[in-house]
Amino acid sequence: MTSEEITAIVRRLTYNEQGLIPTVVQEERTDKVLMVAYMNEESLRRTLTDGETWFYSRSRQELWHKGGTSGHTQQVVSIATDCDADTLLVRVKADGPACHTGAESCFYDTLLPADGEAEGPHVLADLARRIEATRHTHSETSYTEYLLRTGIDKIGKKIGEESAEVIIAAKNGNKQEIVAESADLLYHLAVLWEDRGVTLQDVMAELSRRSHKQGNKKEVGHLDKTF
Template sequence: MNIEELKFDENGLIPAVVQDVQSREVLTVAYMNEESIRLTLEKGETVFYSRSRSELWHKGATSGNTQQVKEIRFDCDKDALVILVEPKGPACHTGSYSCFSSADAGFKESEPDPDRYAILTELQNVIAQREKEMPKDAYTTYLFEKGVDKILKKVGEEAGEVIIAAKNRDPEELKWESADLLYHLLVLLQEQKLPFDEVLSVLKERHSK
């Protein structure tokens, strides 16, 4: 990444959209200057510039909720950045996974995505959020607490249930067991830090041949 090519504003700043590399959820929007970008590249963790305090701040330096940088992209005008990170905890100072929430009063929420597979993206976001926040009594939290062996066991069990349902020619049971298998597979991918997008890219590559 050539910092000299970037276009900073009159204050020497450039906006940076931070996304979870796994779920692609937008975690926060911050600003960076040339020095903070260099420090980010050096540390491998996000370092921003606080406009209110007029100083650099290393995300998670005191809270431990750092963001490990996986990739930095810039737009066609080179005046904005997208930073893909692996968050080590909540991104927001409120303790929430993301600084963004649903639309509030005065704003109309957007219409549901007509994409019939949008639920997979939504489920990935929920699983990623569960891993970061570990809410009490949530089943996904239980799986992450038990670790990879438990998750693998559940993937194996659900795969077996899918096979049994298919052998029995039971479409209703097959539907439910397939959903369970997909869910546990997404939990496993999150635990392994393998983005689902990379799995999809393999399918696309195979299909193109």
């Protein structure tokens, strides 16, 4: 992109009284909204030139490069503006969490679930966020941090133990015991996902894929899991 093209883009936008334009950042691969920040003309120029997001900090009154300190940069895929040209939508490929808390997205605190939406996924998403945040805050008093620091052998052993306890609870026929042991198993699975770089969205997408397939076909040497 030439300097003339960049200048044309910068000048066609409508900035507020402080010379800023609100910018929504969205993960290109998942469509998840990661954060909202502000750009001015210079940070937008740098974003267009470098191919990574730059913003303007209202509190520090200076430009800042996303990931400049943490390494969690955002590679720009596309930039769009709304009908009034006073808000930007930047789609990116994020290299790590967007939130300063260590969460993937700044929008992790659900105040009102969507109508008809089960609470379960929100609880699991919150659990995944808390586990992810523990990794980045290095809380040495946390059991989660201990598991992540110890590694996959310890996590795998705990999953084996919790799986066995779910089976025992089921054989005992105690509903509350089944619930409690199942919760323990899900927690340790979530820790394993974090350790191996798997997201809740990855698992939900696989379940969704299977739910749209018909039958329960078994082939020699291959099991095609469907629901």
